[in-house]
Amino acid sequence: MDRISPLISTSTLLWFIFVLYSFSKVYGNSEGDALNALKVQLSDPNNVLQSWDPTLVNPCTWYHVTCNNENSVTRLELGNASLSGQLVPQLGQLMNLQYLELYGNKITGKIPKELGNLKNLVSLDLYMNQLEGRIPSTLGNLQKLRYLRLHHNTLTGTIPYSLTTISTLQVLDLSYNRLRGHVPVNGSFALFTAMSFYHNPGLKLPVSSSGPIKSMIFLRRRTRMMINLRSIIIACNILSRDEKFYEVYESHLQSSAVEDVK
Amino acid sequence: MTTEWNHVTVISVCLYILISIACNNAVESDINCLKSVKASLRDPENLLSSWDFSNSTEGFICRFTGIECWHPDESKVLNIHLSDMGLIGGFPVGLKNCTSMTGLDLSNNRLNGPLPTNMTDIVHFLTTLDLSSNNLSGEIPVSISNISFLNVLKLDNNRFTGRIPYELGGLSRIKEFNVSNNLLSGPVPNFGPNIKADSYAGNLDLCGGPLQRCEGEPSKTSTVVK
Numbered sequence: 287m288d289r290i291s292p293l294i295s296t297s298t299l300l301w302f303i304f305v306l307y308s309f310s311k312v313y314g315n316s317e318g319d320a321l322n323a324l325k326v327q328l329s330d331p332n333n334v335l336q337s338w339d340p341t342l343v344n345p346c347t348w349y350h351v352t353c354n355n356e357n358s359v360t361r362l363e364l365g366n367a368s369l370s371g372q373l374v375p376q377l378g379q380l381m382n383l384q385y386l387e388l389y390g391n392k393i394t395g396k397i398p399k400e401l402g403n404l405k406n407l408v409s410l411d412l413y414m415n416q417l418e419g420r421i422p423s424t425l426g427n428l429q430k431l432r433y434l435r436l437h438h439n440t441l442t443g444t445i446p447y448s449l450t451t452i453s454t455l456q457v458l459d460l461s462y463n464r465l466r467g468h469v470p471v472n473g474s475f476a477l478f479t480a481m482s483f484y485h486n487p488g489l490k491l492p493v494s495s496s497g498p499i500k501s502m503i504f505l506r507r508r509t510r511m512m513i514n515l516r517s518i519i520i521a522c523n524i525l526s527r528d529e530k531f532y533e534v535y536e537s538h539l540q541s542s543a544v545e546d547v548k
Numbered sequence: 549m550t551t552e553w554n555h556v557t558v559i560s561v562c563l564y565i566l567i568s569i570a571c572n573n574a575v576e577s578d579i580n581c582l583k584s585v586k587a588s589l590r591d592p593e594n595l596l597s598s599w600d601f602s603n604s605t606e607g608f609i610c611r612f613t614g615i616e617c618w619h620p621d622e623s624k625v626l627n628i629h630l631s632d633m634g635l636i637g638g639f640p641v642g643l644k645n646c647t648s649m650t651g652l653d654l655s656n657n658r659l660n661g662p663l664p665t666n667m668t669d670i671v672h673f674l675t676t677l678d679l680s681s682n683n684l685s686g687e688i689p690v691s692i693s694n695i696s697f698l699n700v701l702k703l704d705n706n707r708f709t710g711r712i713p714y715e716l717g718g719l720s721r722i723k724e725f726n727v728s729n730n731l732l733s734g735p736v737p738n739f740g741p742n743i744k745a746d747s748y749a750g751n752l753d754l755c756g757g758p759l760q761r762c763e764g765e766p767s768k769t770s771t772v773v774k
Binding site for chain 2: 365411435457459479480481
């Protein structure tokens, strides 16, 4: 009996150590799990996520991931990586994330509202993708955000007024989307000109005292381009003798010119 | 069949040319803007040596000293920050081609001469214009009042003369306005309570607004500003 009880307690102790070790491995890797959830939702034809091994203790050795001294993810840099698929709510768990760079891909779906949890985010670059749905008003919680670039997507709905409370915002680009409604001009948005909101057909740009001059300058630029385009079209028409092509393109140019002057 | 194939080729080539012209229009203009700025200013301390136009990859001007782009992938200038670089010359009118620029800081240089009268055509979308601490002279152009998105306008420590255009008071987004230490006189614009007397210090005969009231005749002695 005396010989057996030390044996039992030692093995019990060893068992506890083993169990605790396994648990710590699981919890210590929650950021890796979040990133792995993203990997699962993305299609990656160029294998840029090949190094993303979820069995490692943390994701800090993964390519395109940068960590701080405490092995917590600070940067995710996957710009121009030919990725498609969708974003995941788990991205909101990366508490120390400062740079979220997912621009220039073919990502579809919505912007997860959980991104509003990323209190330390400095740069949110989702531009040049195929994102749809609204800009979540939770992004107004990103009180350290400096760069918000969502241009060239198919985002709809209105611009959340909560964004005007982000006093650190330096660069805002929401152009080339399908946003509608009024553009806020208060708070941090006093710093942003019409250029941050161009090419949103349903969006009412801020009224300025130089309204006519502004659209004149823009029209002047477009007119220069149009003259070039027109002469090329005429040349093409002569070369190809395709009357139908000329008509279709001419009407398209006319309708987009009217849109741009507004 | 040969005619059909030629048909398709011609249309494809034409479409390609059309699309490249449409896409590159803004980018080329920004590159020309910076080339023109570098050409029109003397740079005795050679601080613009990083402005090398020979290797033109996508977004290359974004790596130039003092240049901030809208985003790193495209040569579209957002801000120019060339403060304290010993630059000599007149206000670079080539900036007209930086059509997306919202911030311009040329403070603490040796810029001279008058500002162009058509400022609104050259730098229309500025939210910040800082030309302070240079040798600029002449009158402050009225057209600045049409740069409607201006939040910050700093013209202090130059040699501007004449009146401050009253129309500048129409700039609805102004948060900071400073014309101190110039040679200005006459009534100041009506900016409201946010612009205080120290914005006007060190001039000749400014009056009105936060300063002493303008009387019928301009006083012959310098205005004492609190």
